Amino acid sequence: MRQKTVRGKLAQAGLGARFSNAKANTWSLEKKTVVMLGLASMILLSLNALVYWNFLKQKETSDRVNHSQQSIQKLESVLSSVKDAETGQRGYLLTGRESYLEPYTIAIGTINREIAELKRSTATNPNQQQQIASLEPLIRNKLAELKETIDLKENQSSAAAKQLVLTNQGKELMDRIRTTIQQMQEQENEQLRAWLKAKELEAQSGQWTFFLAFYLVYCTVQQETRDRKQAEASFKQLNEQLEAKVQERTSELKEANGNLLHSNRELEQFAYVASHDLQEPLRAVNSYAQLIVRKYQGNLDAKADKYLGYIMDGATRMQQLIDDLLSFSRVGTQGKPLEPTDNEAVLSQVLDNLQIAIAQSHAVVTHDPLPTIMGDEIQLIQLLQNLIGNAMKFRREEQPNVHVSAEHRENEWIFSVRDNGIGMEPEYFDRIFMIFQRLHSRSEYPGTGIGLAVCKKIVERHGGRIWLESALGVGTTFYFTIPQT
Numbered sequence: 001m002r003q004k005t006v007r008g009k010l011a012q013a014g015l016g017a018r019f020s021n022a023k024a025n026t027w028s029l030e031k032k033t034v035v036m037l038g039l040a041s042m043i044l045l046s047l048n049a050l051v052y053w054n055f056l057k058q059k060e061t062s063d064r065v066n067h068s069q070q071s072i073q074k075l076e077s078v079l080s081s082v083k084d085a086e087t088g089q090r091g092y093l094l095t096g097r098e099s100y101l102e103p104y105t106i107a108i109g110t111i112n113r114e115i116a117e118l119k120r121s122t123a124t125n126p127n128q129q130q131q132i133a134s135l136e137p138l139i140r141n142k143l144a145e146l147k148e149t150i151d152l153k154e155n156q157s158s159a160a161a162k163q164l165v166l167t168n169q170g171k172e173l174m175d176r177i178r179t180t181i182q183q184m185q186e187q188e189n190e191q192l193r194a195w196l197k198a199k200e201l202e203a204q205s206g207q208w209t210f211f212l213a214f215y216l217v218y219c220t221v222q223q224e225t226r227d228r229k230q231a232e233a234s235f236k237q238l239n240e241q242l243e244a245k246v247q248e249r250t251s252e253l254k255e256a257n258g259n260l261l262h263s264n265r266e267l268e269q270f271a272y273v274a275s276h277d278l279q280e281p282l283r284a285v286n287s288y289a290q291l292i293v294r295k296y297q298g299n300l301d302a303k304a305d306k307y308l309g310y311i312m313d314g315a316t317r318m319q320q321l322i323d324d325l326l327s328f329s330r331v332g333t334q335g336k337p338l339e340p341t342d343n344e345a346v347l348s349q350v351l352d353n354l355q356i357a358i359a360q361s362h363a364v365v366t367h368d369p370l371p372t373i374m375g376d377e378i379q380l381i382q383l384l385q386n387l388i389g390n391a392m393k394f395r396r397e398e399q400p401n402v403h404v405s406a407e408h409r410e411n412e413w414i415f416s417v418r419d420n421g422i423g424m425e426p427e428y429f430d431r432i433f434m435i436f437q438r439l440h441s442r443s444e445y446p447g448t449g450i451g452l453a454v455c456k457k458i459v460e461r462h463g464g465r466i467w468l469e470s471a472l473g474v475g476t477t478f479y480f481t482i483p484q485t
Contacts, residue, residue, distance in 0.1 A: 031301075031304060033228075034292060034296075034304055034307070034308065035307075037285075037288070037289075037292075037311075038307050038308075038310075038311050039220055040220045040285075041285045041289075041311050042311075043216050043220065044285065050209050062199065064195045065192060065195045065196060065199060067121065068188050068189075068191050068192040068195060069192065070121055071118070071121045071122055071128070071188050072185055072188045072189065072192070074114060074117055074118045074121050075118065075181050075184055075185050075188070076185075077114050078111065078114050078115060078118060078135075078139075078181065079177070079178065079181045081107040081110055081111040081114055082107065082111065082139060082142060082143075082174070082177055084103040084104070084106065084107040085103065085104045085107035085108060085111070085142075085143060085146055086142075086146060086170070086174060087103050087104075088100055088101050088102060088103035088104025088105070088107070089101075089104055089146045089149060089150055091103075092104070092150060092153060093149060093150075093153055093158075093162070093165065096153065096158075101150070104146065104150070108143065111139065111143070115132070115135075115136060115139070118132060119132055125187075125191075127187060128184055128187065128188075131180060131183065131184045131187075132184075134180060135177065135180045135181065135184075138173055138176050138177045138180065139177060141173055142170065142173040142174060142177060145164075145169055145170045145173060146170070148164060149164050149165060149170075152164065285311060289308055289311045292308060293305075293308055336376045336377070336378060336379075337376075338374045338375055338376055338462065339374065339375075339376075339377075340372055340373070340374060341372065341373055341374070341375040341376070341377045341380060342370075342372045343370035343371060343372065343373065343380065343406070343415075344369070344370050345377075346370075346377060346380045346381050346384060347367055347370060347384060347404060349381050350381055350384045350385045350388060351365060353381070353385055354385060354388060354389060354392075357389065357392055358392065361392045361395060361400050362399050362400070363391075363392045363395075363399070363400035363401070363402060364399065364400070364401050364402070365388060365402045365403075365404070366401075366402070366403045366404070367403065367404040367405065368403075368404070368405040368406065369406075370404070370405075370406050370415075371406055371408070371413055373413055373482045373484070374462075374482075374483075374485045375462055375482060376458075376461075376462070379458045379461070379462075380458075382454065382458065383455050383458045383459065383480070384404070384417070386451045386452070386454065386455050387417040387455060387478050388402055388404070388417060389451075390451065390452070391417065391419035391421055391476070392419075394419075394421045394422050394476075395419075395420075395421045395422070396420070396421060396422055396473075398420070400419065400420065400421065401419065401420045402417065402418070402419050403416075403417075403418045403419075404416070404417050404418075405418075408484070411483060411484050412464070412481045412482065412483045412484055413481065413482045413483075413484060414479060414480075414481050415479065415480050415481070415482065416477055416478065416479050417477065417478045418475065418476075418477040419475050419476055419477075420474070420475040421475050421476055422472070422473065423470045423471050423472040423473055423474050423475055423476050424470045424472060424476065425470075425472055426470075429467070429468055429470070432452050432468075433452050433453060433455075433456045433466065434453060455478075455480070459480045459481070459482075462482050462483070463482070463483045464480055464481035464482045464483060465480065465481055466478065466479065466480040466481075467479055467480075
């Protein structure tokens with residue numbers, strides 16, 4: 001009866017409809033704020049994804065630039081070695097002193113290695129490989145011509161050696177070698193200019209993308225701020241009219257006014273999220289999305305609840321991506337100096353760290369005696385932990401068995417981590433070491449696709465290399481080397 005009286009008084013004062021509209025506007029504003037927050041979150045997440053993509057593209061282009069520069073240097077080294085060999089031959093022919101043969105001897109000892117390095121450097125360039133195929137016989141013929149004249153000189157046949165030089169055979173070979181190398185250098189320089197131009201364009205594209213996304217977020221926040229101020233002004237006006245026209249308040253009016261004040265506080269809290277804490281985007285999105293879930297779960301419609309779940313899941317996964325990417329980038333910049341490290345102790349720490357995962361998967365981890373090497377203990381723990389953890393993650397229905405061993409060969413240690421897991425096809429052997437590369441969906445196996453890229457970077461920081469052997473449905477063995485110093 002008292003509730004009907006209150007409603008009657010409000011209707012007489014002409015405020016009943018406005019009060020109902022205010023409540024409707026309250027819910028509308030809350031939904032709109034959630035949508036605006038979600039939109040800003042999606043823009044920020046998209047910005048992070050674009051930044052990552054641009055980072056990877058620029059890294060790839062930088063690698064190609066460095067690759068071209070290295071190829072040019074290797075071409076110059078090959079030409080320099082041939083010149084040194086010819087210089088040594090000439091000095092010996094003119095003076096007869098064996099000391100003049102030192103440049104020739106050094107060049108003979110290094111030129112094959114330099115050509116092999118040049119082949120590896122240009123392995124992805126078919127045109128350069130064809131040029132090398134024609135360059136190699138020219139260099140062999142040139143070195144044979146130099147050796148022949150030196151042998152004649154050593155056998156006291158200076159006249160014959162001189163006659164052979166006067167045939168201009170050596171000069172013609174040298175001219176052809178020089179011409180071929182110059183052509184290859186011109187091709188590499190042209191490719192280098194193209195990569196440098198691409199790198200510049202990628203940097204400009206990244207800057208414009210960042211500015212555009214930041215502008216969109218700014219506009220979204222500004223729009224939400226304007227709506228909040230309009231809502232606050234509307235509620236303030238309504239409260240003033242209620243105070244002026246309704247002198248006697250019943251418990252129902254106090255409760256309604258309390259709800260309005262509570263709504264104002266919530267609006268202020270939403271405004272704080274939109275106008276201040278978005279300066280720390282992912283942290284704010286995650287924390288305030290959780291706050292909204294706690295306060296409004298079940299009060300909003302089902303779609304809004306689902307969108308909040310998307311925001312929280314996306315922010316969490318993006319934060320994990322950021323953490324993993326920072327871990328990846330810090331391998332080389334924040335690593336400790338290499339010092340003698342007992343890998344028995346390293347493996348023991350890894351097994352302690354993974355004891356819960358080992359117990360849950362009922363895995364059996366065995367190992368051979370492991371050596372003491374020069375390394376960064378923290379990074380070696382991370383390396384073995386990633387590899388053993390992957391072995392347990394990508395397991396079959398049978399009990400996981402993981403075996404760690406090390407073998408000394410020449411001047412390095414070859415470590416192996418063997419499992420009886422699901423295995424993989426050979427075409428994926430190189431891909432899995434690339435950053436953000438995954439062979440399975442996130443619903444099948446969790447993770448960000450950075451773990452093996454971190455392993456590769458750790459091994460390379462220690463001066464080694466990493467690879468694998470695998471058979472689908474049989475298991476996988478990861479190998480990595482650490483030099484003995």
